[in-house]
Amino acid sequence: MVKIVYVGFGIVSQGLAEIILRNNSVLPLDKNIEVQTVGILDTIKGSKLDTKGINMQHILANANNGDYSLLTENILDIPKAIQEINADIVIEASFTDIKTGQPAISHIETALNSDKHVVTTNKGPFALAYEEIFNLAKLKRKTLAIEGTVMSGTPIINVLNTGLLGSDITAVSGIMNGTSNYILSKMEVGMTYNDALSQAQKLGYAEADPTSDVEGLDTLAKVMILANVVFDAQLIQEILK
Secondary structure: OEEEEEEOOOHHHHHHHHHHHHHHHHOOOOOOOOEEEEEEEOOOOOEEEOOOOOOHHHHHHHHOOOOOOOOOEOOOOHHHHHHHOOOOEEEEOOOOEOOOOEOHHHHHHHHHHOOOEEEEOOOHHHHHOHHHHHHHHHHHOOOEEOHHHOOOOOOOHHHHHHHOOOOOOOOOOOOOOHHHHHHHHHHHOOOOHHHHHHHHHHOOOOOOOOHHHHOOHHHHHHHHHHHHHHHOOOOOHHHHO
């Protein structure tokens, strides 16, 4: 049995939960091992803990209609809950201030310190404290997976860390922010900025508060993460402040 807990239950976590339900049989696990969700922790939508396993089909069916009434517990001290819950893996996808890396840094460090593996899409912690967090994971001998922090579901971190070993990488370039790219593409064909942003929000590309994307903070964080991964260089953190 592999027990997981979701910290933050937005689009990313719900999408992952759906993939696990749909593809559990093809996951790289022994066929006798089941993936079981024992916790959902979200300070806005609500939370739910169940050591016997949460019925994710019911949760997701309701969530698809915007109904989170099954998340009945009001848990505000997320780090404490992470520490106490009996789980193997923490999926950390909470809304985080990209300028401070919080509350994700606290969530991730608590998970590692309580002997849990971590999978996360949060950029702030690794733009600001990449080396410190990975050193903690190494000390605790826990897996820390951050593939989703850059380019969403497109493999890049693992490719750079393993697939290109022995290669000398001298530069990194590309489209770093899909939201801005979408807005600019629409503006190029005549749509106004406000209309393009509104459409991006309706389609789920942009957050309700799009500041991180449209002011370049998201791109900056990705550049700082890639600087650590590719060049082993921590850029000056003050530029995010």
